[in-house]
Amino acid sequence: MSIHQTCNSLIETLRHRRQKLATRIDFPVILWSGTSIPRNYPANVFPFRASSHFLYFAGLPLVNAAIRLEAGKLELFIDDPAPSSALWHGEMPNREYIATQIGADVAHPMAELESYLEGVATIPVQDPATWTQQSQLLNRWILPRHQLQGIDLELAQAIIELRLTHDQQALAELRTAAAVSVEAHKAGMAATPSAKIEAEVRAAMEKVILAQNMTTAYHSIVTVHGEVLHNEQYHHSIQPGDLLLADVGAETEMGWASDVTRTWPVSGKFSSTQRDIYDVVLAAHDACIAQVRPGVEYQDIHLLACTVIAQGLVDLGILQGDAENLVERNAHSLFFPHGIGHLLGLDVHDMEDLGDLAGYEPGRERSDRFGLSYLRLNRPLQPGMLVTIEPGFYQVPAIINNQEVRSTYQYTVNWERLSQFADVRGIRIEDDVLVTENGREVLTEALPTDANTVEELVCS
Amino acid sequence: MSIHQTCNSLIETLRHRRQKLATRIDFPVILWSGTSIPRNYPANVFPFRASSHFLYFAGLPLVNAAIRLEAGKLELFIDDPAPSSALWHGEMPNREYIATQIGADVAHPMAELESYLEGVATIPVQDPATWTQQSQLLNRWILPRHQLQGIDLELAQAIIELRLTHDQQALAELRTAAAVSVEAHKAGMAATPSAKIEAEVRAAMEKVILAQNMTTAYHSIVTVHGEVLHNEQYHHSIQPGDLLLADVGAETEMGWASDVTRTWPVSGKFSSTQRDIYDVVLAAHDACIAQVRPGVEYQDIHLLACTVIAQGLVDLGILQGDAENLVERNAHSLFFPHGIGHLLGLDVHDMEDLGDLAGYEPGRERSDRFGLSYLRLNRPLQPGMLVTIEPGFYQVPAIINNQEVRSTYQYTVNWERLSQFADVRGIRIEDDVLVTENGREVLTEALPTDANTVEELVCS
Structure with missing residues (x-):
């Protein structure tokens, strides 16, 4: 399946994955996709790779997006393309369209993310800019790798249980x-x-x-x-x-x-x-x-x-x-x-x-x-x-x-x-x-x- | 020319470039090459790209290195490969060999860099980890792009004069x-x-x-x-x-x-x-x-x-x-x-x-x-x-x-x-x-x- 042609089976799969997650944890989760990383100057970037944990629950390699998972519900946070971007990047799918593609219950601009942070767990992404943002928004130090603590560690263990075997x-x-x-x-x-x-x-x-x-x-x-x-x-x-x-x-x-x-x-x-x-x-x-x-x-x-x-x-x-x-x-x-x-x-x-x-x-x-x-x-x-x-x-x-x-x-x-x-x-x-x-x-x-x-x- | 077969003409060119730089500025310079950037986990990185300013004066795409330029002199800072790295990466060239390849006057381990920082100008690299290191070592905020100030701005202008035309x-x-x-x-x-x-x-x-x-x-x-x-x-x-x-x-x-x-x-x-x-x-x-x-x-x-x-x-x-x-x-x-x-x-x-x-x-x-x-x-x-x-x-x-x-x-x-x-x-x-x-x-x-x-x- 191509990202240009998603289908109901993806939506169903994503729903099933987050329902399984909901049986393992009782706190909300936000997963970030990350952003593109400059190679030799800001406009010349490495090919974008979304965080794998994000991909597992969001399905699509969305740049600069986040999802919030709670009790089986999926909320998407992503900005609509700027009007001027159509000149350079053509018509890009908007927030509502993407939300439909992945079966999100609601969709918000990224700026609204800060109203949905209470009590959430997360996993650090690899790109340093987004990782810094994670710590800043959640107002605590998101530790890397095996240094995860508290609900972040619980989340990691729950995700591992899911991702260890493939649907x-x-x-x-x-x-x-x-x-x-x-x-x-x-x-x-x-x-x-x-x-x-x-x-x-x-x-x-x-x-x-x-x-x-x-x-x-x-x-x-x-x-x-x-x-x-x-x-x-x-x-x-x-x-x-x-x-x-x-x-x-x-x-x-x-x-x-x-x-x-x-x-x-x-x-x-x-x-x-x-x-x-x-x-x-x-x-x-x-x-x-x-x-x-x-x-x-x-x-x-x-x-x-x-x-x-x-x-x-x-x-x-x-x-x-x-x-x-x-x-x-x-x-x-x-x-x-x-x-x-x-x-x-x-x-x-x-x-x-x-x-x-x-x-x-x-x-x-x-x-x-x-x-x-x-x-x-x-x-x-x-x-x-x-x-x-x-x-x-x-x-x-x-x-x-x-x-x-x-x-x-x-x-x-x-x-x-x-x-x-x-x-x-x-x-x-x-x-x-x-x-x-x-x-x-x-x-x-x-x-x-x-x-x-x-x-x-x-x-x- | 391949990086696996450098020659005297590279050494001569690099000497000529830093001599030209020395006619334009009267303060020392340190340029960092940068480091590899994780893609989806720390060991899976994007292909390494050295900072272009570093490449211009150092010639080779060295990972995790720095050069110090002063009055036409070239000092190389790079660590020798760890003994255990021979298992995974084979025999890698050591510091002294690399120094010979690029015509460096002296070569030091990276840890010695901090003794050579007084009064130096630099240009920010793109990878965030090294960029943070630049600011920490120089104990001032290295501003990106057109926000460069003081000797960093003077350095950028001098490098531009050189790089505008090709040898x-x-x-x-x-x-x-x-x-x-x-x-x-x-x-x-x-x-x-x-x-x-x-x-x-x-x-x-x-x-x-x-x-x-x-x-x-x-x-x-x-x-x-x-x-x-x-x-x-x-x-x-x-x-x-x-x-x-x-x-x-x-x-x-x-x-x-x-x-x-x-x-x-x-x-x-x-x-x-x-x-x-x-x-x-x-x-x-x-x-x-x-x-x-x-x-x-x-x-x-x-x-x-x-x-x-x-x-x-x-x-x-x-x-x-x-x-x-x-x-x-x-x-x-x-x-x-x-x-x-x-x-x-x-x-x-x-x-x-x-x-x-x-x-x-x-x-x-x-x-x-x-x-x-x-x-x-x-x-x-x-x-x-x-x-x-x-x-x-x-x-x-x-x-x-x-x-x-x-x-x-x-x-x-x-x-x-x-x-x-x-x-x-x-x-x-x-x-x-x-x-x-x-x-x-x-x-x-x-x-x-x-x-x-x-x-x-x-x-x-």
């Missing part, structure tokens, strides 16, 4: 985002053999997303240096023996995200060492997805990935010992230092603006163990949750060349054997997996993962 | 940006006949820019509703009888911008009415460019465009009367309501963060006359200035359907004749024009403007 409207958006990401990755594979630098592959992928009038959900990673986990550069030249790792996801106009990673051989043909490691990562990926079902602890899925990777590396002669014991000793984390995935929804790390409040079941905290400390989700799975499953293998120089690491794992890693895998710098395979009543549904299943089909897509 | 290093970047924009427009023309919605054409154009590891200099306008001047939507379907207006420009990795508009027929063939108006706009475009030379007042070029457009519309029977008289009565501005262009450099509206300080010669102010009030540049041209020339014709409903306008211009506009041009909603033709010692050089000349060649490019 049909959300799922329709998430499926659309996933489908576009699948096509973007296919385009990236096809563009690789003729590309000279990473940027050309990125361009081919993001073109698919832009052509659907969507945006990227996060800064794309498209690199022959997959071992740099948050690589945001695209200038490296591409060589035939390289693996290309692409972590690229689309976001719909309504703000719903996808998050997909594939790794493919630039030449269209994995070397035997690349294929060996690829198959280890794929085995972890498949084993983890097969475990996704209601009631399963996400951390156990993470630990399963660690064990499968450790066993695979034992089988290849890179690690030495018993897989479970290797995981206990964090040996897997030399090559798989991050978590198996995270929540996915309106944010690619869903609700990470609230710190770990959403990702961690109440009463749980991050582990200080290296192999677990980067795990972003630690909850039992529920039907309607959408999570990523993204195991990987990396030869991060900062880890494997570290002298302390080398001596700790002197007899655990066969360093000489490892050196034979020098053409495998980084591999990750990531899909978006919905928890269903009976098990799981992989929203990105249309994008192949097996090495042979990936090779074919690169060469097509 | 060879800047020109090399600006030429690169222009060349990539030319290719983007050709790709857009070629993609149009098979496109169903505007977003597909935008995607084809931005793909060219991304593939060069560049970004767009501003929010692209790619629309069949060219009459909406700041149209930032791409969802409209494309019909064979439509004109498509594309205002898309590349920005190099070092931050230098281009700004190019073309208008082409979706079917590859202008209708006779579309071609008539297109040729009026093109006549204004050509006449204005022919006038660009040192000493000429930019406002006179704007008024020339108004006159040529008025005469063209008289010849087509749309306006009635004498062209010069029509311009005096603002009749041209019903169809050409904006200015003929603006400065171009590190910003697409160069130095617009300083309000009109850069665009308007000291002592001059914006006119309140409708046809002149949107003129962004009012200075005599100098060799080395880069300006846009972008005349247009638009049927803006908010203007031509306004009853007051209709009665004021009852006998000036032949409204019945105008209605025959209903398939011409918006046309603009925009090039980037460098003022040379003897006249001008059109940096975007490789992109054809004549109607026949444009038709061929669409059909190729």
Whole structure:
């Protein structure tokens, strides 16, 4: 569904969401959408992104708006377009029209917001101008992230309960985002053999997303240096023996995200060492997805990935010992230092603006163990949750060349054997997996993962 | 030149720029680069854009850095990457390496900045976090834009004198940006006949820019509703009888911008009415460019465009009367309501963060006359200035359907004749024009403007 063509199902969905909220809290709520942020001068702004909490209850990415929710009622606050704006921006929908589109009970100009503030809770937005305004209007300091207090904290917890599992409207958006990401990755594979630098592959992928009038959900990673986990550069030249790792996801106009990673051989043909490691990562990926079902602890899925990777590396002669014991000793984390995935929804790390409040079941905290400390989700799975499953293998120089690491794992890693895998710098395979009543549904299943089909897509 | 391969010429250029600055002011200066801005949660940021004033003197888009300039000396303030960052971001250049790349005399951690603040002037950056920091560190309120005072105002005026005209290093970047924009427009023309919605054409154009590891200099306008001047939507379907207006420009990795508009027929063939108006706009475009030379007042070029457009519309029977008289009565501005262009450099509206300080010669102010009030540049041209020339014709409903306008211009506009041009909603033709010692050089000349060649490019 496009923002230019809303329909009754959106209105119904929004009504249902705020009714659910009303069963959890007994105080009024105001959520701000935020405003555009200047890039190099005030009139040249970054593309507007409405606050995700606002989007969840208001449905549309309205600039400079607020909604008030109380006992299932929706009040919209937004200014009508200035008469002069028609010259520059054309005829824009007015307040009453927007109110109809989202099923608001009443609609007011922004200036009237200050008469409706008594006893309201809120969540801080990201843009500093609006955030300042939130504190000023409510006459108290709206603290960021996990420092939320009082009714703001209660509100955050109630919203998390809602947003942790997705309704049909959300799922329709998430499926659309996933489908576009699948096509973007296919385009990236096809563009690789003729590309000279990473940027050309990125361009081919993001073109698919832009052509659907969507945006990227996060800064794309498209690199022959997959071992740099948050690589945001695209200038490296591409060589035939390289693996290309692409972590690229689309976001719909309504703000719903996808998050997909594939790794493919630039030449269209994995070397035997690349294929060996690829198959280890794929085995972890498949084993983890097969475990996704209601009631399963996400951390156990993470630990399963660690064990499968450790066993695979034992089988290849890179690690030495018993897989479970290797995981206990964090040996897997030399090559798989991050978590198996995270929540996915309106944010690619869903609700990470609230710190770990959403990702961690109440009463749980991050582990200080290296192999677990980067795990972003630690909850039992529920039907309607959408999570990523993204195991990987990396030869991060900062880890494997570290002298302390080398001596700790002197007899655990066969360093000489490892050196034979020098053409495998980084591999990750990531899909978006919905928890269903009976098990799981992989929203990105249309994008192949097996090495042979990936090779074919690169060469097509 | 790429930021990954700087060279001595950059170091020399930066030295020359700060030496020129030192001849104009006798106090020290600190310029901040700014920081990344959160999009929907703190770790998901908008692409970083360094402050343009920082880029001018520091050359590289460094995140969270500052430079201190005094008497031609360059001091760099930036933190070394945290040891743990190598895991996520790979090996990053350290402070000393960066200092070498830009020819800094010394380099310090950011924490030492506070020992170097006495008597320094600065310019406010756009990102609110750093802007707050500027005020806190300098212990005075750093006012935005045209409210600059004291040494900050003196500094802004000195920087404007430098940035108004471009040195060879800047020109090399600006030429690169222009060349990539030319290719983007050709790709857009070629993609149009098979496109169903505007977003597909935008995607084809931005793909060219991304593939060069560049970004767009501003929010692209790619629309069949060219009459909406700041149209930032791409969802409209494309019909064979439509004109498509594309205002898309590349920005190099070092931050230098281009700004190019073309208008082409979706079917590859202008209708006779579309071609008539297109040729009026093109006549204004050509006449204005022919006038660009040192000493000429930019406002006179704007008024020339108004006159040529008025005469063209008289010849087509749309306006009635004498062209010069029509311009005096603002009749041209019903169809050409904006200015003929603006400065171009590190910003697409160069130095617009300083309000009109850069665009308007000291002592001059914006006119309140409708046809002149949107003129962004009012200075005599100098060799080395880069300006846009972008005349247009638009049927803006908010203007031509306004009853007051209709009665004021009852006998000036032949409204019945105008209605025959209903398939011409918006046309603009925009090039980037460098003022040379003897006249001008059109940096975007490789992109054809004549109607026949444009038709061929669409059909190729």
